[in-house]
Amino acid sequence: MTRPRILVVGAGFAGVECVRRLERRLAVDEADVTLVTPFAYQLYLPLLPQVASGVLTPQSIAVSLRRSRKYRTRILPGGAIGVDLKAKVCVVRTITDQLVNEPYDYIVLAPGSVTRTFDIPGLTDHAYGLKTLAEAAYIRDHVIAQLDLADASDDPAERASRLQFVVVGGGYAGTETAACLQRLTHAAVKRYPRIDPALIKWHLIDIAPKLMPELGDKLGRSAQEILRRRGIDISLGVSIAKAGPEEVTFTDGRVVPTRTLIWTAGVVASPLIATLGAETVRGRLAVNAEMTLPGSDGVFALGDAAAVPDEAKGGEGAVCPPTAQHAMRQGKHVADNVIAALRGGPMYPYAHRDLGLVVDLGGKDAVSKPLGVELRGVPAQAVARGYHWSALRTNVAKTRVMTNWVLNALAGDDFVRTGFQARKEAKLKDFEFTDAYLTPEQVRSRVEGAGRAD
Numbered sequence: 001m002t003r004p005r006i007l008v009v010g011a012g013f014a015g016v017e018c019v020r021r022l023e024r025r026l027a028v029d030e031a032d033v034t035l036v037t038p039f040a041y042q043l044y045l046p047l048l049p050q051v052a053s054g055v056l057t058p059q060s061i062a063v064s065l066r067r068s069r070k071y072r073t074r075i076l077p078g079g080a081i082g083v084d085l086k087a088k089v090c091v092v093r094t095i096t097d098q099l100v101n102e103p104y105d106y107i108v109l110a111p112g113s114v115t116r117t118f119d120i121p122g123l124t125d126h127a128y129g130l131k132t133l134a135e136a137a138y139i140r141d142h143v144i145a146q147l148d149l150a151d152a153s154d155d156p157a158e159r160a161s162r163l164q165f166v167v168v169g170g171g172y173a174g175t176e177t178a179a180c181l182q183r184l185t186h187a188a189v190k191r192y193p194r195i196d197p198a199l200i201k202w203h204l205i206d207i208a209p210k211l212m213p214e215l216g217d218k219l220g221r222s223a224q225e226i227l228r229r230r231g232i233d234i235s236l237g238v239s240i241a242k243a244g245p246e247e248v249t250f251t252d253g254r255v256v257p258t259r260t261l262i263w264t265a266g267v268v269a270s271p272l273i274a275t276l277g278a279e280t281v282r283g284r285l286a287v288n289a290e291m292t293l294p295g296s297d298g299v300f301a302l303g304d305a306a307a308v309p310d311e312a313k314g315g316e317g318a319v320c321p322p323t324a325q326h327a328m329r330q331g332k333h334v335a336d337n338v339i340a341a342l343r344g345g346p347m348y349p350y351a352h353r354d355l356g357l358v359v360d361l362g363g364k365d366a367v368s369k370p371l372g373v374e375l376r377g378v379p380a381q382a383v384a385r386g387y388h389w390s391a392l393r394t395n396v397a398k399t400r401v402m403t404n405w406v407l408n409a410l411a412g413d414d415f416v417r418t419g420f421q422a423r424k425e426a427k428l429k430d431f432e433f434t435d436a437y438l439t440p441e442q443v444r445s446r447v448e449g450a451g452r453a454d
Helices: 013-025 045-052 133-152 156-162 172-191 217-229 271-276 324-343 377-391 395-411 440-453
Strands: 005-009 032-037 041-043 062-064 074-084 089-094 099-103 106-109 113-115 164-168 201-206 233-236 240-243 247-250 255-257 260-263 267-269 284-286 299-301 356-360 366-370
Touching (some): 005 013, 013 032, 013 324, 045 133, 062 395, 099 440, 106 324, 133 156, 133 260, 156 164, 156 255, 164 172, 164 255, 172 260, 217 233, 217 366, 271 284, 299 324, 356 377, 366 377, 377 395
Parallel strands (some): 005 032, 005 106, 032 074, 106 299, 164 201, 164 260
Antiparallel strands (some): 041 062, 074 089, 089 099, 113 267
């Protein structure tokens, strides 16, 4: 008899925790486990702003999936672009652009999320995202390049557009990105004697009335005060009306000359979910508390792409937020439920009470709310970095991150462009490949065609 085939889609927090748990708890000959991911590493997303600002090196937050000697999961290098639930086949586009039909008995859908965009003229052509390691490294090169080019230019208009930076999104990603990159440019401009520091302006805008409302009014105001004290212009209730190569128009009518528009205005579930033809909740796959898809055998979903009921809150319709702490715990829990289904045992609902929030604003600035306790300044920074450090999965990653933090604290920032920025600029639309997915009809047609060929 062939062993049951368990297919895990996605190597984020949820997918990797699931795979690791399966490896520890399954006997060697009990099932075959395959992980679909374009990269053989787990990316620690919350620290991307620190990579963009050069505090951390890219490899320090990219945790290799092949370091463990006990690792026996087969890695399929590519991205899932469609799933046929009836035929139990997942269509995978490999990194060489080949389409592969991957059959399964149990599938764990943890494809994560992609940057949420809107139908704003010029947005995808002129904005940068911050969702991948490549984007973080690219943005760092781009920001430093603007200082280099402004320093070399004698055109006041060009200087003005190169030295203004716009970040859209007042959530954690946008706030931390603006805070960390502003610190980088503030330190770097001292090395550019031809640039007036007063010309460097950072704008943080969000359509919401408050900055990071999950923190509460007091901590949200504290974060705003820190950023405004640094000279960051914060505009709430404002978004982008249109974007161009050298200027951005806000919805309040202001036109800001800029060559740097960073878009971090939220995320949506991976387009893979739309290929299933199943019920969704605001784009996330509707699953039950056991994280299974009702009416489909052997289908589990979790993380950013699934609307997992939040049992801890108890309110009807409440779903778990798309955070790392939920994804990591869901990954372990869904692995236990997969094993239970495999062995014919009972599955259990997922429940986790939120541990709080941490926001690292760079340097000694931070605001945190662990277990409901509001912290600011150095204590908040210690909690924020302590939480991120402890959440890193390997000792190698922990050592690299701690070494980077210590080196940055002692030696300060460096301003070297690493060469990621090619002559042809790459914008938001070029990194996440959201146009690569199939429609449900295309998935069925491909799977049925392969079946007839067999």
